[in-house]
Amino acid sequence: MTSQTIANTPTPDQIRRAPKVLLHDHLDGGLRPGTIVELARDTVPHSPKGVGGAPISQLPETDPEKLGIWFREAADSGSLERYLETFSHTVAVMQTRDALVRVAAECAEDLAEDGVVYAEVRYAPEQHLEGGLSLEEVVEAVNEGFREGERRAKENGHRIRVGALLTAMRHAARALEIAELANRYRDLGVVGFDIAGAEAGYPPTRHLDAFEYLKRENNHFTIHAGEAFGLPSIWQALQWCGADRLGHGVRIIDDIQVHEDGRVELGRLASYVRDKRIPLELCPSSNLQTGAASSYAEHPIGLLRRLHFRATVNTDNRLMSHTSMSREFEHLVDAFGYTLDDMQWFSVNAMKSAFIPFDERLAMISDVIKPGYAELKSEWLFRQTASTSGSSESAG
Ligand SMILES: O=c1[nH]cnc2c1ncn2[C@@H]1O[C@H](CO)[C@@H](O)[C@H]1O
Ligand SMILES: [Zn+2]
Numbered sequence: 231m232t233s234q235t236i237a238n239t240p241t242p243d244q245i246r247r248a249p250k251v252l253l254h255d256h257l258d259g260g261l262r263p264g265t266i267v268e269l270a271r272d273t274v275p276h277s278p279k280g281v282g283g284a285p286i287s288q289l290p291e292t293d294p295e296k297l298g299i300w301f302r303e304a305a306d307s308g309s310l311e312r313y314l315e316t317f318s319h320t321v322a323v324m325q326t327r328d329a330l331v332r333v334a335a336e337c338a339e340d341l342a343e344d345g346v347v348y349a350e351v352r353y354a355p356e357q358h359l360e361g362g363l364s365l366e367e368v369v370e371a372v373n374e375g376f377r378e379g380e381r382r383a384k385e386n387g388h389r390i391r392v393g394a395l396l397t398a399m400r401h402a403a404r405a406l407e408i409a410e411l412a413n414r415y416r417d418l419g420v421v422g423f424d425i426a427g428a429e430a431g432y433p434p435t436r437h438l439d440a441f442e443y444l445k446r447e448n449n450h451f452t453i454h455a456g457e458a459f460g461l462p463s464i465w466q467a468l469q470w471c472g473a474d475r476l477g478h479g480v481r482i483i484d485d486i487q488v489h490e491d492g493r494v495e496l497g498r499l500a501s502y503v504r505d506k507r508i509p510l511e512l513c514p515s516s517n518l519q520t521g522a523a524s525s526y527a528e529h530p531i532g533l534l535r536r537l538h539f540r541a542t543v544n545t546d547n548r549l550m551s552h553t554s555m556s557r558e559f560e561h562l563v564d565a566f567g568y569t570l571d572d573m574q575w576f577s578v579n580a581m582k583s584a585f586i587p588f589d590e591r592l593a594m595i596s597d598v599i600k601p602g603y604a605e606l607k608s609e610w611l612f613r614q615t616a617s618t619s620g621s622s623e624s625a626g
Contacts, residue, residue: 238569238607242560248573249347249602250555251580251594252544253452254477254511256397256426257353257372258320259547260337263298269323269332289319298552305550308521310458311428316550325361327371334375335382342383342390344554347598348584351376352395352424355411356404365411369396373419389598393421393586395452398440400425400432405440413447421585422450424477429459434471441471450474450585452511456481457522465499468508475583479503479510480522483530486537494537509540509583514561515553516546526565535572542580574603 240248270286290304291297305313324330334351341349355368363371376392383390396412398405405425412423423444425437434441434453444451454477455467461484467473476482485497496504503510512531517523523530534541543558545551559576562568581595 238571239567240559240563240570240573240606242556244570244606244609245559245563245573246345246556247602248345248559248570248606249577249599250345250559250573251542251577251584251599252341252346252349252351252555253475253509253542253580253583254513254544254546255337255341255349255351256547257334257337257351258317258324258357259550260340260351260545261320261323261333261549262336262340263294263301263549265333265336266297266320266323267292267294269329273323273325288322298549301549302552305547306519308519310430310520310522313516313520313550314428320549321357324358325363327363327367330358330363330368330371331375331378334372335379336375338376338379338390338392339382339386340548341392341555342379342388343386344556345388346390346555347602348391348393348581348586348594350393350395350421350585352397352426354397354399354426355408356399356402365407366414369394369411369415369420373415376419391594393584394419395422395424395585396420397424397426398437400427400429400434400436400454402427405437406443409440409444409449409451412451413444413449416449422452422474424452424454426454426477429454429457429463433463434467434473438471441473445472452477454478457517458520460484461499464503468499468502473508474585475509475511476503477511478513478517478522479508480512480517480530482510482539483533486533488533494533496537504537504539507540509542509579510534511544512541513544513546513551514558515551519551526561529565531562532566535566535575540579540583541576542583543576544580570603570607574599577603 270289273285291300304316355365358368396408398408409423412420452475453467453473456464457478460481482500482503485500487495514529545553577599581591584591
């Protein structure tokens with residue numbers, strides 16, 4: 231192995247310090263276990279003031295460490311539907327203004343600490359109304375939290391910018407209302423729209439009015455598609471709904487044939503996705519839990535990266551998947567031998583695909599991401615060689 235190859239394989243510490251870009255992370259899937267316990271403790275059941283949420287007695291565990299393990303194991307079910315059931319416990323403690331500000335601030339802080347420089351974090355405002363907040367109050371509380379988290383991160387020497395994506399739940403019927411909300415807060419911290427929830431039985435075309443409205447407003451949206459359900463879902467998201475990006479989109483692999491002699495053949499849909507540079511918000515650990523992939527090494531991200539799809543790496547739900555951007559990359563480095571150049575490629579791909587304006591994306595790429603990787607890639611040049619002379623006694 232040459233010194234250059236050694237230098238190019240990132241260490242866990244380099245992976246953490248590398249500037250990373252995250253496009254697919256759920257606010258209600260990333261709470262600190264200790265925060266859930268504290269917020270649940272503060273929740274008064276059947277409060278006359280109508281403060282919603284679940285009291286501590288309804289949590290499956292009250293010790294933060296055990297609770298973290300509970301989430302991971304409960305989410306490790308092999309089905310998207312069962313995975314999604316675990317969210318009732320996080321959503322339950324996110325029903326007041328203070329709780330939302332706190333959770334959003336901690337989210338920004340945690341991402342920054344992990345080396346994420348730009349993140350788009352999503353949540354469904356309609357799931358946070360049980361305590362009497364309006365949709366607008368929910369959005370404003372989360373935005374306030376993100377700004378607070380960015381400020382605290384800066385004090386700790388980390389730079390991060392966080393934009394919100396407003397999600398509508400695909401089984402519900404509020405998509406147009408949430409799309410209008412996203413549009414109203416467009417220059418105020420909300421950068422786009424999404425739909426999420428169980429995929430089978432709830433095609434994205436149920437919400438065409440919302441997508442058509444957003445297109446007329448020249449706004450951006452992504453759609454969870456091609457995670458639990460395959461190609462028809464991806465096709466609908468792109469060709470009927472007009473999604474800018476695919477949340478997961480991992481099942482696009484079903485339209486790619488790898489022949490025994492190594493030849494690769496792309497179907498029409500896979501070609502379209504690659505030709506049009508449609509960003510895939512891939513979430514390896516989450517896919518392992520919901521059964522969309524069987525191991526990191528077999529995850530389609532390896533092939534999609536080789537074929538130069540616009541692939542990006544994401545966390546989905548840091549709590550349920552016990553992950554972070556750094557952990558996702560550690561798994562990929564182990565499985566595919568990725569280097570800092572691969573990490574940079576994924577990070578630039580993600581930044582190109584973000585929903586903020588073009589000039590800001592370019593500046594992030596040229597002034598933050600590329601210099602960050604250049605710095606890491608040059609570290610080997612300044613590595614201190616081990617002393618060979620030993621102490622004067624042993625040399626004497
Ligand atoms: O991987 C996923 N696929 C589909 N829906 C999801 C996934 N992760 C989370 N949510 C859903 O999105 C809501 C808003 O953040 C969560 O409450 C959860 O129900
Ligand atoms: Zn998701």
